[in-house]
Amino acid sequence: MRGGKEIQVDESRTLSSTLLWRSKHLDSPDRDALSQAVGKVRHLEAGTEIVAHDGGGGALHVLLDGWAARYKLLDNGSRSIPALLTPGDICDAEALPLRSLGTGVRMLTGGTVAMLPRQRLNELLASRPAVAKALLGLAFVENSILSEWAASLARRSAVERLAHLLCELLVRLWVVGQADGLGFHLPLTQDQIADVLGLTSIHVNRTLRSLRAAGAVSMRGRHLTIHDWPGLSASCGFDPGYLHLEMSGSAFLVDALQTGRVMRAVEPPKTTPL
Amino acid sequence: MRGGKEIQVDESRTLSSTLLWRSKHLDSPDRDALSQAVGKVRHLEAGTEIVAHDGGGGALHVLLDGWAARYKLLDNGSRSIPALLTPGDICDAEALPLRSLGTGVRMLTGGTVAMLPRQRLNELLASRPAVAKALLGLAFVENSILSEWAASLARRSAVERLAHLLCELLVRLWVVGQADGLGFHLPLTQDQIADVLGLTSIHVNRTLRSLRAAGAVSMRGRHLTIHDWPGLSASCGFDPGYLHLEMSGSAFLVDALQTGRVMRAVEPPKTTPL
DNA sequence: CGCCAGATTGACACGGCTCAAGCGGTGTGG
DNA sequence: CCACACCGCTTGAGCCGTGTCAATCTGGCG
Numbered sequence: 047m048r049g050g051k052e053i054q055v056d057e058s059r060t061l062s063s064t065l066l067w068r069s070k071h072l073d074s075p076d077r078d079a080l081s082q083a084v085g086k087v088r089h090l091e092a093g094t095e096i097v098a099h100d101g102g103g104g105a106l107h108v109l110l111d112g113w114a115a116r117y118k119l120l121d122n123g124s125r126s127i128p129a130l131l132t133p134g135d136i137c138d139a140e141a142l143p144l145r146s147l148g149t150g151v152r153m154l155t156g157g158t159v160a161m162l163p164r165q166r167l168n169e170l171l172a173s174r175p176a177v178a179k180a181l182l183g184l185a186f187v188e189n190s191i192l193s194e195w196a197a198s199l200a201r202r203s204a205v206e207r208l209a210h211l212l213c214e215l216l217v218r219l220w221v222v223g224q225a226d227g228l229g230f231h232l233p234l235t236q237d238q239i240a241d242v243l244g245l246t247s248i249h250v251n252r253t254l255r256s257l258r259a260a261g262a263v264s265m266r267g268r269h270l271t272i273h274d275w276p277g278l279s280a281s282c283g284f285d286p287g288y289l290h291l292e293m294s295g296s297a298f299l300v301d302a303l304q305t306g307r308v309m310r311a312v313e314p315p316k317t318t319p320l
Numbered sequence: 321m322r323g324g325k326e327i328q329v330d331e332s333r334t335l336s337s338t339l340l341w342r343s344k345h346l347d348s349p350d351r352d353a354l355s356q357a358v359g360k361v362r363h364l365e366a367g368t369e370i371v372a373h374d375g376g377g378g379a380l381h382v383l384l385d386g387w388a389a390r391y392k393l394l395d396n397g398s399r400s401i402p403a404l405l406t407p408g409d410i411c412d413a414e415a416l417p418l419r420s421l422g423t424g425v426r427m428l429t430g431g432t433v434a435m436l437p438r439q440r441l442n443e444l445l446a447s448r449p450a451v452a453k454a455l456l457g458l459a460f461v462e463n464s465i466l467s468e469w470a471a472s473l474a475r476r477s478a479v480e481r482l483a484h485l486l487c488e489l490l491v492r493l494w495v496v497g498q499a500d501g502l503g504f505h506l507p508l509t510q511d512q513i514a515d516v517l518g519l520t521s522i523h524v525n526r527t528l529r530s531l532r533a534a535g536a537v538s539m540r541g542r543h544l545t546i547h548d549w550p551g552l553s554a555s556c557g558f559d560p561g562y563l564h565l566e567m568s569g570s571a572f573l574v575d576a577l578q579t580g581r582v583m584r585a586v587e588p589p590k591t592t593p594l
Numbered sequence: 595c596g597c598c599a600g601a602t603t604g605a606c607a608c609g610g611c612t613c614a615a616g617c618g619g620t621g622t623g624g
Numbered sequence: 625c626c627a628c629a630c631c632g633c634t635t636g637a638g639c640c641g642t643g644t645c646a647a648t649c650t651g652g653c654g
Contacts, residue, residue, distance in 0.1 A: 116467070118467065118468075118471045120471060120475055120476070120557055121557035122475070122476070122480070122557060124475040125475070126470060126471035126474045126475050128466070128467035128470040128471060129467070148559065148561055148562060149464070149467060149562075171449055171452060171453060171456075172449040175445055175446040175449070175452065178445060178449065178452035178453070178456065179445060179452070181456060182445075182452065182455060182456055182459060185456060185459035185460060185463065186459060188463060189459065189462055189463055189466060190423070192402070192463065192466035192467065192470060193390070193392065193402035193403070193423060193466065194392075195470055196400060196402040196466060196469055196470050196473060197392045197394060197400035197402060199470060199473035199474050199518060200398075200400045200473050200515070200517070200518030201394055201396070201398040201399070201400050201518060202394070202396070203609080203610095204609075204610070206396070235631095235632070235633095236632075236633070237632080241474070243474070244473060244474030244475060245610075245611090246610070246611060246612085247632085247633085248610090248611080248612085248633095248634085248635090249609090249610055249611075251633065251634060251635085252610090252634090252635085253610095255634085255635095283394055283395035283396060285395075285422065287422055288422060288423075477641080478641075478642075509599090509600070509601095510600075510601065510602095511600080519642075519643090520642070520643055520644085521600085521601085522601095522602085522603090522642090522643080522644085523641090523642055523643070525601065525602060525603085526602090526603090526642090529602085529603095
């Protein structure tokens, strides 16, 4: 790991740290065009709706800082979170050419979003095919992630699901320089984790405990640390391929992840007493 | 319902019945360009791999006839089917600008696919922004469907999941003229349905039986008929919004679905004895 | 006729849910 | 500064939906 802190402070609040901006499909003129198209940058409180359920749709929102969640309210009273958004992600995948029915996006923490007015986006798409292609690429990456989540929900046990989620989050946060060694700030409530994993918050609690007991992870406050990356990632069959890191110009990480080279500089797991 | 049969025979094997082609974003010149870009059309046997796990990626495949499935093999030995492809769907959402790791696409029945060579597609994307936009739209629709499936897997019971799937399939097949009143040909094995719903084939069997017992559906061979659409769709909270039918030029259906106007011409449910 | 994949059914085990209680931090008003 | 309330976390006991294992049945097909 390279010093996450500087990156975090200096870049993570600008478009240039964004996955869209860093797409391998774009060259410098494209990036300039993108940068100039960005409109207001807003700071939002935790709990704010970025995209209303009925679909505001006036602009494309890019999350620059903080966490957000795409969520769904089912008529049987339960809630589902089909996507977690971390810095660099695009918020309204569905609001672009569509109105988004039944899905909202809400800030989980305080944070900032950049807004790309719809009209400028349309101009961009028309004048710069590479931008369209980059956006297409991002949409497909998100599809890939959704498929993996579906597989988790369908075919993995609670422990596997949780382990897989933690692995994914670590890698995604690495890419945007928000990881801290093998740890990261996890602002999610156990209720929210439950809605991601399709479990009960109570069971999330127990599952988390069992991971702690196994010495795989530990938590201090809202900071989660993975102590046994090889064990954890193997136990849930985590393979970062579905994140398509190549797309975000982080290809180097793929190799590192697989060889485990990056994870060596870690303190040994302290076994928490049951 | 309007005569599904003619459409089925005359159009469903051509690009013009395709969701991409019928996107609301395209005008006639766009459509012509699309049509001309199509390369070979291949007939495939059931079981054929359309997109290999390692990602052939030489072309974009559009399913013209038959069913296919995107699938995932997990290292814990189980299988997951995150997407079912019906006529008109694009097969390799992930293979376009990416190599698709860990996901394959395989024909479930015999059928035909049109192939759009990658190079021509790239030319299209560059020269016709509307095509790029249409593709983007399709990607987002798929996103939306994936989110809905995730919600099902996470928060719906077995009966609700199955009911929801059947409702979705009916509507999707309607759009492409392959439904037959309130029924349709369902070529899926109970094993395959299980991999879609995250259940066991055994439990799918039981669940299906309970739907039959409730008089909601019936099956004769591989033909499934929904007898109680209002009941079935309400019981699982089915709301076709997430399919974004407006995108495919089938907006008229949305209204019909909600008012229930279309479903009136149906024989009453025959209660199958338990 | 025998074979085989898929459908069906039953008995039983278990993972995750429900209900219920208690705990700790933190913000707030008196 | 304390009391209180509230939210999120934690833990326990028991239940239920779904999985597992094992047989049997059916229809198509060589």
